[in-house]
Amino acid sequence: METVTRRSSHVLRTLYEQGRSMSSYTLHLKQEELAKQLGISRQALNVHLRKLRDLNYVRTGRGFIDVTEQGLSALGLSSTPAFILIKVSPLKRSYAYDKIKQLNVQRAFRIAGDIDALAMVEREKLDEVLRGLSAIDGIQDTKSYVTIETIR
DSSP, X not given: OOOOOXXXXXXXXXXXXXXXXXXXXXXXXXXXXXXXXXXXXHHXXXXXXXXXXXXXXXXXXXXXXXXXXXXXXXXXXXXXOEEEEEEEOGGGHHHHHHHHHTSSOSEEEEOOSSOXXXXXXXGGGHHHHHHHHHTSTTEEXXXXXXXXXXXX
């Protein structure tokens, strides 16, 4: 692991402390390849990306394109996730965790305490994920929480 200087560490800490957590979707793909997938020229894709950048719907850089919170909102998607707390039967944990991996969740975590797992999902997909969880043998209970806004 490369060592970081004290100054670089200070810069990173300042960026973190003054930054704001945001939801974005990142695509690591060359624009030429994306244009090919879309069936348009690289130049046409550039025109569309420039418009989307001007609207703050995407951020672009060398080898990546981010869909921003504003872009998600324009698509009718929420940038504030829902969380599902999941209680699993001890004898079925391995099986249940394998099945949870197959669900349409943003992130899933095994956690310690009274709850066995936590799933972070897009609000629009909450019902779909809850139906999927109810079909998994060993899931004993779920509790869902929908975020209202990002505080920090």
